[in-house]
Amino acid sequence: MTSATGTLTAPRRAAPRPLRTLAGEQIAVASGQLAAGVGNLVFSLVAARLLAPGAFADLAAFLALYLVIHVPTASLSAGSALRPALADRARRRVAGAGLGAGALIAAAALPASAALHVPFAMLLALAAAAPAAGLLALERGRLYGLGRTRRAAASLAIEPAVRLSAGVALGALAGPAGAAAGVVLAGYAALAVAHACGDAPASGTAAAPAAGGAATGATVLAFLGLALVQNQDVLVANAQLPAAEAGRFAVLSTLGGVAAFATTTVPLMLLPRASAGERRALPAALGVAGALGVAAALVVAADPGALVAAVFGDRYADVASLAVPYVIAMALLGVARVLIAHACATGAARAALGVLAATVVGHLVLLLVMGDTAAGVAHATLLATTGLTAGAGGAAVVRLPSVRGALGPRPAPVALTLAVCVAVGLVLRVLATRGLWLDEATSVQQAQLPFGRMLDELRTTDVHPPLHHAVLWVTVRLIGTSEFAVRLPSLIAMTALIPVLYAAGRELYDRRTGLAAAALATVAPFTVWYADEARMYGFFMLFGTLALWMQVRAIRTGRTRDFLLWAAAAAAMIWTQYFAVLFVGAQAIAYVAAIARPGVDRDARRSLAVRAAGAAALVALAVAPLVPFALHQFEVNQAAGRGFGSSVPSQAGATASQNEGLAQPSIYAAITNALWAVLGYHSDRTMTALAAVWPLAMLGALALLGRGRSHVTQLLVLCALVPMAGLFAVGQLKPFVFEVRYFSAAVPIALLLIARAATGWTRRALPAVAVVGALVALLGLGEADQQLNSSNPRQFDFRGAVEQIHKRAGPHDVVVLSPPYVDSVVAYYGDGLRLRSAERGVPKPTAHRHVFVLGSFFDKPQYAALTRKSVRQLRRDGRQVAAFHRPQIRVWEFAR
């Protein structure tokens, strides 16, 4: 290749190395890192035994400050790993900056010592360590860049070795100052080992093409951002939480730090290899980071209580339930670091920085909103790292050559818009929280049983298939039974729905429709509501959308893979919700129509018929084991007067959907369900007002004149209407089944159709964006009313009511429940409360026993009467001392 300035040498590309070799390199360096971590931990434990408690506290403070100066400088490693030559050029400047920082620390040591309550000598030691911090990061990065893995591992390992030898010896001689000096010495030793290495790359290593200054700068910036995500929760927790709670989070942070620390070197090793075009470097790095993360999570999950108690003492035992989620958060961060590093090394630094910036801001917002407890901070970090991993992963998927081709000529804005939608959607779904509802509490109770017993319980008392329960069972065991934990599967499903809807919209129509559908799904009240419910409806919507997408792909491409994916999605949908058979039935009709449509040649017709029949057979095969399960459920429940004949309300807020006292679903019920599907749940008054403006639907129908009838639109309408119409018909016999939850797979379809209508009427971008923006605003308004309006008949604040009872109740007090079936949700929140069914009568209040009545479901005459009867009885037997109400719930307290 020549240019005006002479001959340019193309970057040397070594022959692609096997995955095993690349993974081996990663493991070698990560082992050094692990050894360093373990060594440093041992040094701390030895120092704890060697030094007096006060002296050890001084050393701990020094170590924390030592970490503070090393964490930001570590991002320099990323720069020199990507560009090893940078180390030579930047060495003097970094040394100068380090010396300056050291001098500054030394100069400020005296006043800082008093302010921070850290001995003066310690601060001098810190000043001495400062020049090495940046240099060490720079040199280690250079080693990663040159592929000098052994040297890098040695540099990592020498540090704890010197700490344990010189540090322990000096500590024994001179106390904490000596130990600190040992730590500083260890840093310089590591620097010496790292520095004493030539500039030649290791044999067999592909030289990374010299990255531009801008790319290197962006990489350094990205790693600084990652450091922020890793550490800002500690800072916020310290600033925001009371000391005890901050201490609880410090325990979590330390445990999570292990997982994060273990994967630190993986992205740094990846940078030069990815930059050199080693395609297998990414899977190798992801594999190692993932394995280390999973290993860390498994170690902690084995017995978190015992681990926390053993390492931090019994007083921190109650943070054990948060240990696994937080370690998972840090493990995800390790994976995200790999993805971000890969993006930086392959010329997608801007997108990576965008995702990172959104995560940093989102994380901070979450911390400020949710961070009033250690659990809240941990969950905020879990959300942030999940979002970061999803965003970075999505961006990586988008960059895959096959996907890139499918995305069209301008993938970056699409990826960015999608990333923003996912981030906003995730934050919205997390913020829009509420207390558990009856069915959720029942599901959680069932999921806590051993697996076999849970299935048995489902078979004999429930009316739903077991897929969601199985996932919940695993979730409960992995991350506990907190509200967040049990809703996490739904949260993930409903967040994943956003990119899946984009992909489906793009496949079915075009990119513009896909983006509009994703934007609508981000704020659509129905999707947000069921992201926050530990039930199967989120899965139902996700699998339904996947099935639809895959079916269209299968018909268009005729590829076996797409038919198999459709079969998997369809089967999963039925395993999630029985009424999905209506949806799959509609899809079967669509297959028949596709086979029979004119203009298809005979071979293509036959091929499509064979594949569709095969896929349908697979679905039937996959669903076959469910049939006896379902039949048993039906028989047992019918015989016991539960399930399909149950008196337990399966829907709340039905008033708005009923008209003129009709028990059977009516057109008004259909309108109300349609409004719920699109605009979410609202007060009966709002729903009645919204239903009254049905003539606007006529306008909508008229507006469709001349809009054409594509096969895809027909398929969507078929898949949305068949389940709805089917349940409407069944609802004439069993009224409660006609409820949007049971055909909730139609909701994403409705969003797709709305997105198509909003974008398809004009070719110009601006009007389409304006219409989509208006629709997003409308849905956002619906979402705000749904979440904030306490008149929403689906807002049952059992949590608030029980918390208030808890504050007032003593150990002998009794809570009378009306209706009795709210026991599971009250028990979930009211651990230790003595519960009693109102149907069993009310106990008399005594001098030592207050009696509470918790009443709900006042729209059901029998329960309203039961509550009235209980309260009247207690007024006769005692005196009312308090009464309060929460949304849809009233509580009375009686004493003698």
Next chain:
Amino acid sequence: MKAVPTDPRLREPTWTAASPGRAHRLRVRLLTALAIPLALFYFAWLLTPGRIGHPVLYALLVAAELFNLAQAAGFWWTCARERSRRPCALHGASERPEVDVFVPVYDEPADVVEPTIAAARELRGARVSVWLLDDGGREEMRALAARRGARYVARSERSGAKAGNINNALRRSRAPYVVVLDCDHVPAPDMLEATLGHLAAEDMAFVQTPQYYANAGVNALAGAAWSQQALFFGAIARGKDGHDAMFCCGTNVVFRRAALEDAGGFPEGSLTEDFELSVKLHARGWRSAYVPRVVARGLGPEDMASYVGQQHRWARGCLGSIGAVLRGDLPLRLRLQYLLSCSYFLTGWTILVYMSFPVIRILTGAQPLAAAGADQFLMHFAPYFALALYMVALMGSGAYTFRAFALQAASFWIHVHASLAVLLRRPGSFKVTPKRGASGRQPRAVLPGLAAITVLVAAAMYGLLRAQDPGTLNNAAFALVHVTVLAAGIAPALRGAGPAAAVAADERTEALRRAA
């Protein structure tokens, strides 16, 4: 690369009038079979005595609904029997037949007329004589005829408008076949090859072809006007042909001279001379045919005033022909078909009735129906309405758009005015639809629509300020529906046809100048 002509009439048509096929016809019939019970379901519910709310309003509602049902049923009946004839040249004759092509003009610009004359001279399949029938008596037209090799005829006495002009030419010519072309309709070279074959049957009076608006893309109004035409010249015209009831539309039509002479030429006292001529011919036993193929490309109205003028003339003419239809010796099927076409121009009354209901309900509380919740009403009405709408979409093959519907609804007052004029026997005059759109705003052309919007908005606001109960919301929503439809219909007049129409006309002139 092939250059695209600037005059839209010289471009290939983007629409086909032919039937989508047998599957389409089967679908139409199946849906018709489904629509009938749904309509019965709704009307059985509506006509239950207990439904009567305010008696007068109820009577108006029932009358409007029955009228619309009759129109809808007529539409389904028409379309269910569609016939899609193939083009057919005249075979068997020893020599090519003689054809006179009449192009009547009045005050149209030369740049509009000249391509028509030029193209008519190029017609294949017959020995063609082109006649430029100039009722304007302009030298410019005489020169044009001379330049293009057409015969020029001008009258000293201009009675009978377009009909009189054609009749005058009929007396001067002698070819056995006569083609009538509006001066803006540029014929395709194969027009006669596609139509003359159908005149082989001795009792065939005329063969009609679509009136295609090539300027549909010029602006929203032209597009909407074309959309209405597309529904007629697509499904409806094919259906009418299936019933042997296709009537002459005044242009793009080939007549047998003998039939015209038998009918005494075009009726000169009518505003829709073509329509009345058809009635006369059918009454005298002649037959007609429709070839669903675009063989001439013309210009539709490009501004609201032109559209209003055209619709008003058609409405008055057709409504004025009801007497002739009833009096004529027509078979029942044809009589019903003609009555359907005539009475279409009463649709505006039903729109007026529907618009008045929410206003009356909000202002007085009176409503047509009693003892019926919205739920019940929807249960009975929604399936019928949805299917009827779907059938329009299906039968129009997507050509009939919301804009076309809105334009029709916003023209409600034209129907009202025209029917009153007919009822009061007010004299009407034949006004040629302008072939060039005005580029400015034309609020005067839509004043009744604006007044209706004002009343509806004021009533809805008054109602909502007074109460927000479901009943008021429901009626306010109805008012909003009407307002939206009317606003969409009159919007082109308020926006102005835009420079596009004027530019299109200038481009035509420029193209002609270059060609010359």
